[in-house]
Structures are given as structure tokens and as C-alpha cells.
Amino acid sequence: MTAEAAAETGSGSRTRRGGRWIERWDPEDEGFWKQTGEKIARRNLVFSVLSEHIGFSIWSLWSVMVLFMGPEYGVDPAGKFFLVAMPTMVGAVLRVPYTFAVARFGGRNWTVLSALMLLVPTAAAALVMTPGTSYTTFIVVAALTGVGGGNFASSMTNINSFYPLRKKGWALGLNAGGGNIGVPVIQLLGLLVIGTAGAAHPRIVLAVYVPLIVVAAVLAALFMDNLGPVTNDTGAARDAAKEPHTWVMSLLYIGTFGSFIGYSFAFGLVLQNQFARTPLQAASLTFIGPLLGSLVRPIGGRFADRFGGARITLGNFVAMGAATGVVIFASAERSLPVFLVGFIALFVLTGFGNGSTYKMIPGIFQAQAVRRGLAGEAAAAYGRRLSGAAMGLIGAVGALGGLAINLAFRQSFQMTGSGTPAFVSFLAFYAVCCAVTWAVYLRRPRRGVPTAGPETGADAGEAAARPVYAQV
Incomplete structure (x- = not known):
């Protein structure tokens, strides 16, 4: 029997469970990783990305649908901002149960099921996208797309278990x-549909995604x-919820x-309402920021692997503040070119920071395991257990930030007709x-203050000289 076959079948437990179950998995063992683990992990990563990709598309569906909603739909700008906020809220809430569904049903099994669930909001949107539909109906159907946001949590939890910390x-x-x-x-x-078929044909977008959803589920x-x-x-969820680092990272x-x-959900509406762009003009610009932000996320993770997630995250927030200052200036001056430069820079930085913050999560819990005297597989298992559980909570709270941004824009435009107060x-x-990143993860401990672990003597002195958690 090959090493890969042994990994996939385990000690007879495949018969007990059925399906594609792997009973032995130790990615921190370099021999196992090189001979067996890396190939299996990479294969699962590829199809996880495909399913999550489509999940994100459906989650952000209404940021596109609102561009098709002209005056005949009877929905004002404030109503549209609230409409695109609904999927964010539902997706954030669903991220918690989706995280633990991986352990309950299996990563592969849940990926298949969660992909097929995307058919529900897609079909519902096809039924209601017509003038005369009530605003309440739009709100309910938009909320259904939150299932696409939940996919992220289960996918990240699953892939976290496949890969070694390094x-x-x-x-x-x-x-x-x-x-x-x-x-x-x-x-x-x-953009393609509006530019070719016109704004009266939103169902074309939905028709494209139905077969893609089925393909993703079958391949998974x-x-x-x-x-x-x-x-x-x-118990892992309970322990993660009690851990202060979970809420700091949230x-x-x-x-x-x-x-x-x-920003992804609101960008098109901001361009339409603050800079009087048409739906076609807005759609021709809205994709640029999310695309660049998505592409740099792995680079942010790579930099965090090399230089430490906390350091990269702090520098990234400083840069985000500078980019926001540019956006505030451009928003106040109504300068579209400067606004686009600042806003797209913000997108790039959010993506880069996404990679560095998510790298920090397993590193923090691995560092805690070492400080508690654990080593080897015991430390790795502790880190995987708590980081996997924490990712669901952190992802859920983090996604609520998207809801806050859309509500802030809604309030800002409703009161002032501009997004400037929101950006401030x-x-x-x-x-x-x-301030939080520096204080919790990079501030050097005061002399004479004991560290959180069992280090003593020279080790303790050396640890005290280093910034706290700087390498996570």
C-alpha cells in the first residue's frame, strides 16, 4: 500500500465512515508532508478555492444587482446601501456554525453541501429581479445570499487543518x-451584461452562475x-471564546x-451617488479594487510568514490610514481621479492585511502552546484546535465590519449627501x-514582568528583550 493510500484509509476506519475520509494526518511531520501530505493538501486547496470563489460571488451578488435597479424599481440610494448590507450581516452570523460544520460533517462533505445551497439565493434572485417587486421581498432575497459568506469560514477552517504552521x-x-x-x-x-445586453437583463448574470455552482459541488x-x-x-469553541486574543484579532x-x-459592496453606489456615475460607468470601475485586493492577499500571507504577521499588520494599518486621508481629501474636493487612486490603494491594503492577520491566528495559539510547555505534535494539535475554532468567531466578527461600513455610508449620504463623514x-x-496591534503584539514587555510561559534564566531574559508575539 502506498503512503498516500495509507493516509486516506487509515487503520480500517474508512470502512467505518465510508466516503473520502483520511484518518492519519500529521502535516508537521516533514517526512509525512513531503511524501504524502503536500500532494493531498494542494488538491484540497484547489477545489476549496473554486467553491469559495463562487460563494463570494453569490455573497456579493446584490452589489451587482443594485446597478441594474433604475428609477423604475423605486429604491432610493439609502435603501440600496441597506440592501447590500443585508448579505453581509447574514453571512457574518452564518460563519460561526459554518466553522464547526467542517468538524461535524467533514470538510469535503460540507463543501459539497454548502456549494449546492448557493442555488437557493441565485434562483430566488432570478424570480424577483423585476420592477414592481416590493422592497421587503428584495431584502429577504438579498439576505439569502449570506450563505455565500458562510462558505469562507468553513473553507478557511478546513484548509487550516491541512497545512503545517510554516x-x-x-x-x-x-x-x-x-x-x-x-x-x-x-x-x-x-459590467459585461450592462454593456452588451443593457441594464434590463440582470437574469443573465444569474443564469451564468447556476451551472458553475453545480460544477463546483461535483468537483468537490x-x-x-x-x-x-x-x-x-x-469545547474548542468555548475555549476560543474565552481567549482574549480571539477578540483582539476580531x-x-x-x-x-x-x-x-x-468597500466591495459599496463602491459602485458611492461612485453613482457622490460622483454621478451611470450604472455602466460605475460598473466599469468597481471591479478594480476588489480584484487587486484579492490578488495581494496571498502576498500578505507570504510576507507575514517571512517577517511576522504582527509587524506586517501594523505597517499595513498605518498605510491604510494614509490612503484614507487621501480619500477624505478627494471626497471633500469631489476629485474623482484622486478618489480612485486613494480608494483602490485602500482595497490593495485591505487585501494585504487580510493575509497578514489570518497568518497571525494560528501563530498566536501555537506560541501559547509552546509557552505552556507543549512541544512537537502536542503543541501543533493545541494550535490547530484553538485556531480552527477561533477562525470562525474572528471571521464572523470581521465580516460585521462590512455591515458597519455600509450602514455608515447609508447614514453619511442620508445626512450630508457625501461619503466624507463615513471616511473620517x-x-x-x-x-x-x-494602537491595539502595537500594544498587544509588538510592545516590548517591561523589565521584571514575567512572560506567559515557563521560561526561566537566560531564556526568559532573551524573551523579555523581544517584542511580545512579534513573530506570529
Whole structure:
């Protein structure tokens, strides 16, 4: 029997479970990784990206549908901002149960099921996209697309279990970046439909995605695997929720991913309402920022692998603050070219920061395991257990940042007719994120203050000289 076959069948437990279950999985063992693990992990990553990509497209569906909604639909700008906020809220809430569905049903099994669930909001949107439909109906159907946002949490939790710590930044960044690209792809499709068939044909967009959803589900069923060691552990969720780092990272993730998804959903509406762009003109610009932000996410993870996620994250928030300052200036001056430069820079930085923050999560819990005296596989198992559970909570809270951004834009335009006040509030939040990142993860401990682990003597002195958690 080959090593790969042994990994996939385990010690007779495949018969017990049935399907594509892998019972032995130890990616921190370099021999196992090189001989068996890397090939299996890469295969699962490819099809995870495909499913998550389509999930993101459906999650951001209504950022495109609102561009088709002319005056005949009877929905004002404030109503449209609230409409695109609904999927964000529902997707954020669903990320928590989706995280633990991987352990309950298996990563491959849940990927298939969650992909097929995308057919529901897609078909519902096809039924209601017509003038005369009530606003309440639009709200309900838009909320259904939140299932696409949930896909991210289960996909990231699943891939986190496949890869060793030294490669998590790149793997998680690639998985998330490939998913994030679903946002600009559906926006490009919307642009193509508006530019060719016209704004009266939104159902063409939906017709394209129905077969893609089916293909993603079938490929996941054929080529992905379930990991037996990732067993259902409700205690992990409870322990992660008690851990202060979970909530600190949730705050930072609001600043990176919350900004990315919030800006992605709102960009077209901001261009239409603040700079009087037509739907076609807005659609021709909205995809650029999300595309670049998605492409740089793996690069952010790679930089975090090399230089430390905390350092990269702090520098990124400083740069986000500078870019927001440019946007505030351009918004106040009504300068579209400067606004686009600043806003697209913000998108790039949110994507880069997404990669670095997600790299920090497994690193933090691995560092805690070492400080508690664990080593080897015991430390790795502790890190995987808590980081996998924490990712669902962090992803859920982070996605709520997208809801806050859309509601801030709604309030800002409703009160002043401009997005400037909203951008000022975002700048203040990025300043808070800078302070928190430095204080929790980079500030050097005071002399004489003991560290969190069992280090003593020279080891303790050396640790005290280093910034806290700087390498996570």
C-alpha cells in the first residue's frame, strides 16, 4: 500500500465512515508532508478555492444587482446601501456554525453541501429581479445570499487543518484570495451584461452562475477529502471564546476584511451617488479594487510568514490610514481621479492585511502552546484546535465590519449627501487598530514582568528583550 493510500484509509476506519475520509494526518511531520501530505493538501486547496470563489460571488451578488435597479424599481440610494448590507450581516452570523460544520460533517462533505445551497439565493434572485417587486421581498432575497459568506469560514477552517504552521500564511492567503476574487469576477460579469445586453437583463448574470455552482459541488465531491482527526469539539469553541486574543484579532480583522467586503459592496453606489456615475460607468470601475485586493492577499500571507504577521499588520494599518486621508481629501474636493487612486490603494491594503492577520491566528495559539510547555505534535494539535475554532468567531466578527461600513455610508449620504463623514470615522478606527496591534503584539514587555510561559534564566531574559508575539 502506498503512503498516500495509507493516509486516506487509515487503520480500517474508512470502512467505518465510508466516503473520502483520511484518518492519519500529521502535516508537521516533514517526512509525512513531503511524501504524502503536500500532494493531498494542494488538491484540497484547489477545489476549496473554486467553491469559495463562487460563494463570494453569490455573497456579493446584490452589489451587482443594485446597478441594474433604475428609477423604475423605486429604491432610493439609502435603501440600496441597506440592501447590500443585508448579505453581509447574514453571512457574518452564518460563519460561526459554518466553522464547526467542517468538524461535524467533514470538510469535503460540507463543501459539497454548502456549494449546492448557493442555488437557493441565485434562483430566488432570478424570480424577483423585476420592477414592481416590493422592497421587503428584495431584502429577504438579498439576505439569502449570506450563505455565500458562510462558505469562507468553513473553507478557511478546513484548509487550516491541512497545512503545517510554516506554510499556513501562504495557504490561507491563497485560499482566501482565490475566494475573494469572486467579488470582482461577478462585478466584471455585471459590467459585461450592462454593456452588451443593457441594464434590463440582470437574469443573465444569474443564469451564468447556476451551472458553475453545480460544477463546483461535483468537483468537490470527486476530489476533496475529509480529515478524521478534525473531530467535532464544542469545547474548542468555548475555549476560543474565552481567549482574549480571539477578540483582539476580531477587532483587527474588522479593519482588514470588514473594510474589504464593505468597500466591495459599496463602491459602485458611492461612485453613482457622490460622483454621478451611470450604472455602466460605475460598473466599469468597481471591479478594480476588489480584484487587486484579492490578488495581494496571498502576498500578505507570504510576507507575514517571512517577517511576522504582527509587524506586517501594523505597517499595513498605518498605510491604510494614509490612503484614507487621501480619500477624505478627494471626497471633500469631489476629485474623482484622486478618489480612485486613494480608494483602490485602500482595497490593495485591505487585501494585504487580510493575509497578514489570518497568518497571525494560528501563530498566536501555537506560541501559547509552546509557552505552556507543549512541544512537537502536542503543541501543533493545541494550535490547530484553538485556531480552527477561533477562525470562525474572528471571521464572523470581521465580516460585521462590512455591515458597519455600509450602514455608515447609508447614514453619511442620508445626512450630508457625501461619503466624507463615513471616511473620517474609518480613519479613526484604523488609528485604533494601529494602537491595539502595537500594544498587544509588538510592545516590548517591561523589565521584571514575567512572560506567559515557563521560561526561566537566560531564556526568559532573551524573551523579555523581544517584542511580545512579534513573530506570529
